[in-house]
Structures are given as C-alpha cells and as structure tokens.
Amino acid sequence: MSEDQSFDRIRAQVEEWVKGPGERWAEHIEEDGEVPEALWEEMNRLGFLRMAAPPKYGGQGLPFSRWMELMEIFSRSHGSIRMIVHVVNGIWRAMDGHASAQQRERFVLPSVTGEIKIAFTLTEPGNGTGADLTTSVVREGDTYYLSGRKHLITFGVRCDYYLLAARVEGSSGHGGTVALLVPRNAPGAQVKDTSHTMGVTGTDHASLAFDRTPVPVGHRLGAEGEGLDIFLGGFLTPSRISVAMSCVGLAERAQQLALEYARSRVTFGKTLTQRQAIQFMLAENAADIEAARQLVLHAARRFEEGADDASMQSSMAKMHAVTMLTNVTDKALQIHGGLGYWKSQKIERVYRDARAQRFEEGTNEVQKQVVFRALLRRTRPPAAPEPN
Structure with a gap:
C-alpha cells in the first residue's frame, strides 16, 4: 500500500x-x-x-x-x-x-x-504568558521547591503530570526559566476545577496553586534557562498552526449546517437558497474558508521544512483563520434566524465553541505583534559599511 x-x-x-x-x-x-x-x-x-x-x-x-x-x-x-x-x-x-x-x-x-496524560501549564493569573512569569522554584540539593499559581490549564484536573513553566527564584527574563514535569498529586499542590465555560463543554480546566511543592531535579527538561524555549519554541508554532486548522474545520461545520438549513427553510414560497442575500453569504463563506485552509497548509509546510519564517507564518495563519471563523459562524447563525439561538440546533454549539479559538495560543493582538516583529527583522536595512 x-x-x-x-x-x-x-x-x-x-x-x-x-x-x-x-x-x-x-x-x-x-x-x-x-x-x-x-x-x-x-x-x-x-x-x-x-x-x-x-x-x-x-x-x-x-x-x-x-x-x-x-x-x-x-x-x-x-x-x-x-x-x-x-x-x-x-x-x-x-x-x-x-x-x-x-x-x-x-x-x-x-x-x-496514552498511559499518562500531561497538561501544558504556562498561563498565570497575574501576568502575561511569557518571560514575565512569576511561578518560581528554589533548589535544595536534588529537589526544586515550587511556589506560585497557574490558571486556565486544560486537562488540569484529570492529568497525571503538569508540564509546567517556572523560574529560578531571583532570575528575570528568559534566563533562569525551567520546564518541570510536576506530578498531579504532589504535596503542596492545590487543584481547583474551573470547567464552567461558554463553549468547549466538558474539557476540564483548572486553577493551580503550589506551596513549596517538591519536584525532583530529574523532572526538569533541558537546562536552567531553557524553560521558555521548550514552551514557546517546541510547542507554540505547530500548536498555532493546529488551532488555525481547527478554525477551518469548525467553519466548515458551520457552513455545512447553514447550507442544509437554507435548503430546507421556506419563506414566502421560496427556500433560502433561492434568495440572493443568502447565496452571497454562503459564497463568501466558501471563499473565506478555502483561503484560510491554503494559508494554514502553507504554514504547516514551512514548519515541516524548518523554515526561518515558520513562526511568522503560524501567527499569520492563526490570525487570519480566527477572523474567518468569526465571520463564517456569524453568517451561519444569521442564516438560521432566531431558531439558531436555541440549544436544539447544532449551530448554537458551533457558535459557542468558535469563540474559544480567539484566545487559544494567543489573541489576534498577540499574533499581530509576532508578525510585525518578524517583518521588522526581515526588512531591516543593511548595516552601513565600515569607514576605511
């Protein structure tokens, strides 16, 4: 085969x-x-x-x-x-x-x-998601003692380990950051289920607090100072591409539901598909979905190739796909009319689920910053020649 x-x-x-x-x-x-x-x-x-x-x-x-x-x-x-x-x-x-x-x-x-579940544990309640993290560790012999808080942690209730970003106490910036695999039931770890969300029903989310939670040094991935490299470099670029493609798939589902409804819904003797306003909505959706799909696949291939613009492409894909999904689901719900507001309709669930993807792996404002910084680096004028 x-x-x-x-x-x-x-x-x-x-x-x-x-x-x-x-x-x-x-x-x-x-x-x-x-x-x-x-x-x-x-x-x-x-x-x-x-x-x-x-x-x-x-x-x-x-x-x-x-x-x-x-x-x-x-x-x-x-x-x-x-x-x-x-x-x-x-x-x-x-x-x-x-x-x-x-x-x-x-x-x-x-x-x-599938023998163990590991939760990606980066986000904190009191700061952004990056070099300003404040969860810290103190090393004593072969053990780190972990203190701090995390929130919005997907699968944080049912996981076996947290892949957690922290910093060595007293360090700043990227330096001193560490990536630790923290057992879910480690002493001093408190887990609060915060799973009541607008959409993506059933995915458990947690708020975490650690009070001198012991973590063996042998559970550290990489060296001290490489923590954010593991989180932002090893995961974020492909994950943003994956979230962007998730937007494409969910938009397709919304479009399918809207088209099915428009075919069956009759007003004043005509189906909605016979009305030009609806035809234009569905045509625009189809074009927008296909454009996003091709941009996401391009970003995926650039990541596969190890291209130096893969991070920028991933942010461009995620930014564009999220905007597309917002527009497509809004039109799909509009086509359903008032009935689409009822939980008996699948479009209601799709509409709620779509909102979550605006926040996963960074908002569009974050993606724009990533793209702009990459543009500056790529268009930096050449250095002036040294004088003779």
Missing part, C-alpha cells in the same frame, strides 16, 4: 468516526457537561491520539501537514474532542527535543501511547 493510499484509509476512518460515533459523543457531552474517560480510551484505541508521533514512539508518523488535514476533520466535531486530539498529538513534541533518554522512556513515550 502506498503512502497516499494509507493516508486515504486513515482519512476515511476519521471522517466516518466524526460523522458517527463522534457526533453521538458530542450529544452525550452536551447533555452531561463532561467528557467521559471512555471517550479518551476509545480515541486512544483507534490511534487518534498518536497520529503525529514517530512510529518508534508508538505513533503513526504522519507528516505534520498531513496531520493538519486530519485536524481539519476532527475540528468539525465537538470542541472538546478537537481539544483532546490537538493537545495530545502535540505535547510530546514540546518535551522530546529536550528530554534525556530516561525522561523519554518515562514521560514522552507513555504520553504518546
């Missing part, structure tokens, strides 16, 4: 699952307000949580751009289903580049195979 045939088989499997079992899981999540462990187990059994990891790690070894094609399909499903496959298929990458052989065996491989 060729690589293309193998991928087509996987793609067909994902499409069938999303339309069938995935939709039934979505209804269950909306009814109960939580994601059952059985869903995680099913997706893991089907191989959905290790598609991007190398075969030697137990993954399927899909190239990143191919994985993004599947991410597009998963994103047509429930927001929590999309969140699970997005995070689990990416967090191994953040750890792998800085993990020792022992750490790879203990943390990276089990996270790929």
